[in-house]
Each structure stands twice: as C-alpha cells, then as structure tokens.
Amino acid sequence: MKNRRWLSVTMIVATATLGLVASPVATAQPARPPSVNWQPCPGAEGIDCATIEVPLDWARPRGEKIHIGLARRPAKNPATRIGSLLINPGGPGGSGVEFIKSNDVLGADTARFDQIGFDPRGINTSSQLLCDLDLSEQSDAAKRPTSQAEFDALARINRRLHDSCRANSGPLADHADNLHTVRDMDAIRAALGEQKLTFLGYSYGSLMGQQYAELFPHRVRALVMDGNMDHSIDNAWDFMRSETAPVEHAFAEFANWCDNTETCALHGLGTIATYTELKAHAKAGTLRDADGEPVSFYDLADIGFRSVLPQLWSQVAQRLRDLRDGTGTPTALSAFGEIVNDPYPAIWCSDWRYPVRNYAEYAGLRARLAQRFPIMEWSPYVDHAMSCVNSGTRNTNPQHPLRVDHAPPIVMIGNVHDYATVYEWTLAAVRQSGARLITYEGWGHTVYGGNFVPCVDTAVNAYLIDLTPPPRGLRCPSIDQPGLVAKEVQPRPNIAGPYRIG
Missing domain, CATH: 3.40.50.1820 (Alpha/Beta hydrolase fold, catalytic domain)
Structure with missing residues (x-):
C-alpha cells in the first residue's frame, strides 16, 4: 500500500454494538454451490x-x-x-x-x-477494491493532526479517499x-x-x-x-489504549535488557533516560540525523516500536545510540511497500467505528495515552482509529460481543x-x-x-x-x-x- 509501512520478513529476520444486528447477509442462501475448476x-x-x-x-x-x-x-x-x-x-x-x-x-x-x-x-x-493511491498516502500522513484545521483536512481527505474507492470499485x-x-x-x-x-x-x-x-x-x-x-x-480510547500498552511494556523490557547487557550500545547510559531525552529534542524540532535532517517524534517512535521483537533489540539500541551521537538515520529499520489494489479503507470502515468528533477529542485521547504510557506515548496502530473520520462508508458490521x-x-x-x-x-x-x-x-x-x-x-x-x-x-x-x-x-x-x- 502506498507509503504504508511494513515490517517485512526480510527486515525482521535480518534485524525484523451492542448485540448482533439482524441483517439479510446473515440469512440469504446462494442458488447452488459454485464449482471449482x-x-x-x-x-x-x-x-x-x-x-x-x-x-x-x-x-x-x-x-x-x-x-x-x-x-x-x-x-x-x-x-x-x-x-x-x-x-x-x-x-x-x-x-x-x-x-x-x-x-x-x-x-x-x-x-x-x-x-x-x-x-x-x-x-x-x-x-478488487481500487482506491486513489495519492489520497491514500495523504490520508496516512494526515492521521496525526495537531490542530482543528488539520483535523478538518483529514476529514476532507478521508471523504475523498472513500469516494474514490466507490468510484473505482462500484x-x-x-x-x-x-x-x-x-x-x-x-x-x-x-x-x-x-x-x-x-x-x-x-x-x-x-x-x-x-x-x-x-x-x-x-x-x-x-x-x-x-x-x-x-x-x-x-470506542477510540479502549482501542488506542490496548494497542499502546504492549509497545510500552516491550520498550521497558528492552530497556531492562539493555541496561543489564554490556554488549548493548546504550549500556551504562540509561536506556529510558536516553530515549526520553531524544524524544524531548524530537518534539522540540531539534533532533537531527547524520545528514542534518530533522527527526520527528514519529520517526523516533518508529525506531522505539521495533522493541516489540527481541531479535531487533541490539539494533534498536544501536540506532538510538547513533541518533544520540549524531551519526544515525531514523529509517534504518523501516521498510515501505506499494500496491495498486487498496482494500483497506472500505473493509476497515465497514467493520469498525471509533468516532472521534474533533481535534479536541483527539488531543485528549493522545494526552491520556502520554500520561498512561509515558515512555512511548503512542503506537502506529493508534492511527487506525482515525481512518474513518468523515469517510462516508457505512459501518455495516457494527461491533458487538461475540455470541457463539x-x-x-x-x-x-x-x-x-x-x-x-x-x-x-x-x-x-x-x-x-x-x-x-x-x-x-x-x-x-x-x-x-x-x-x-x-x-x-x-x-x-x-x-x-x-x-x-x-x-x-x-x-x-x-x-x-x-x-x-x-x-x-x-x-x-x-x-x-x-x-x-x-
């Protein structure tokens, strides 16, 4: 998917609502079983x-x-x-x-x-579900608004993206x-x-x-x-909270390992303290990579997120050490993939609804995450909750507890x-x-x-x-x-x- 980030096999290995709504979908039968050739x-x-x-x-x-x-x-x-x-x-x-x-x-x-x-x-x-890939890229980039104006821009982009899916896919x-x-x-x-x-x-x-x-x-x-x-x-809070909790825990486990392992690049420096310092510089806009390019909070968090896989811990530590010393780049552990067929928008918003009404509500959710998970503050999966803001796609499979x-x-x-x-x-x-x-x-x-x-x-x-x-x-x-x-x-x-x- 265009500019959607992937944890590919190569990268991981090399480094790494309420009740079931009655619906005709649940009762109709086909005329006869299809055949397989x-x-x-x-x-x-x-x-x-x-x-x-x-x-x-x-x-x-x-x-x-x-x-x-x-x-x-x-x-x-x-x-x-x-x-x-x-x-x-x-x-x-x-x-x-x-x-x-x-x-x-x-x-x-x-x-x-x-x-x-x-x-x-x-x-x-x-x-196939076919959607405008430029709009898909724009939607990805807009899912972390910092103002009501940016929230409104996300709402417009999401609507245009989902309209394009309907126009191209019927x-x-x-x-x-x-x-x-x-x-x-x-x-x-x-x-x-x-x-x-x-x-x-x-x-x-x-x-x-x-x-x-x-x-x-x-x-x-x-x-x-x-x-x-x-x-x-x-609801958006329970989704965001539950997705961020294991990332926070993983980084804490990584930090404990690093602080007690002499071969770790951050050994003796205080892993959490080092990450916290880097994060403060990233938020202030003063963190730079070896080429002098700015490293944002999300660039840094993308490296920290890799602590979810223990086989990457040594390399996560080295990337953070390089950024601390001004010798590293934030994309060393990232991989990107492009596909023409983009089924995500229509499927996700048909199956899930996490209403976030405006920027104030979003900012409040992010503030709660930062308070609850003070190291990482965020997971890339949090962005899913913003995918359907003003999408115009109906939630035809509303959330509900399982009934088996x-x-x-x-x-x-x-x-x-x-x-x-x-x-x-x-x-x-x-x-x-x-x-x-x-x-x-x-x-x-x-x-x-x-x-x-x-x-x-x-x-x-x-x-x-x-x-x-x-x-x-x-x-x-x-x-x-x-x-x-x-x-x-x-x-x-x-x-x-x-x-x-x-």
Missing part, C-alpha cells in the same frame, strides 16, 4: 489456482456476481487426506493465495489437509464487510464439497473465524484463530507480547466465545505453523486432526531471545504485515 498456478510449482463466483450482495444471491480467488496446496498423501483446511493470513488486505504459494504451514502430521488460501473480496485475485466498496466475507467462506466450503469447515485464521483472519462461528455454528468442524481481534471494542452458540469447541491462540492483535483482545474473545485458549508466553505476532513453537503446534495439530481440544489453561513457554543474528531467527508464517492489524 483447479488449474496449475503460473510460477508456483505444485500449487493449483481457481476462482469461484459469489453474490456481490448476499442479501440478493441471484443478483450481480463477483469472483473470489483460491489457491490449493494439495495434501501430501491423498490416501490419508482428511479434507480441506481454509486459511487466511490476516490484513485487512492480506492475500491467502499468495500466502499458500509461499508458505507450507502444516508439518508432516498435519499434511493430511489440502491447504486452501483465499483472497477475500476486494483483494488480489478476487474482484458497489463492491459498499459490500466489503466481514459478514460478506464469512458468507463467501461458506460458499468456498460448499464448493470444495466439505460438509463442515476447517479454518485457520491469522490476525485479522481471526475475525472471519469468530463471525463464522456466530453465523454457522452447525457447519464448524474445527476453527483455529491465531492472534485475535476483539470486535466488542466500540451450539458450536463444537473452537481454539484461540494468543501471544502474551503481541503488539498488533494484543493478548488482551484474545482474552476478551475467549471469554465471549467460550473458546479453548492456547497462550504463548513469547513475542511477535501470531505463532502457529512450521513447528516454530512445538508446544503450540502439537496442541493445534491434535485439534485439527483428531478434534481433540487443547487442555484448559495451556501455556507454552517463550523461545524468543534478544539480539539474535539473522541466521538464528526462524520467521513465523505470518510475521510479515503492514501497520495494519495483521
């Missing part, structure tokens, strides 16, 4: 691709159609095949098709499933909420010939699994949600130090749904797959294969260590992602 994916050996048709508007199943892109990594041993495992890597905007092409999530035991990735409506090989822009995606998932299940759904959703994909369990509890075989959204949060009735056991995974879909959200989703919880006492964003954490994978695999839920209260110890060099770090399957939720 698998063909080899160009440039992806061993992977098949296909598309299916689904209704644009599930309230009018016989009306206009759109297409959904699929990819399949076949089960390794057809004789022991159990069925299809539908997978979504998160987002909003993540491509399940690209994920399947580049990731074999399942180990030898669980390779008894066809791994099916899908591109949710609006994304990649599905019917009615799809008004039918992009997660309830429609959940209906699409059920159409995929039917097209695959599965009586019940087996699903693995990472990050934003967790909302897909959660709401599938709400709408189709009788069609659930097994659902695993790794890094959970909390769709009951209905008569479903078989479902499984949710949470990382204690998750910086995106924070552990607090997973705990809330578990309380609301009655799901079985697997807690990973480690760092990073999502964890299952590739035997990265055997304790987690073993429990999830037993559930997927034999439908044996994990024991209640299962906690898996952290394997994360600070300061690892690139070759020692094994990337998680879903570790890449922009400063979107997942």
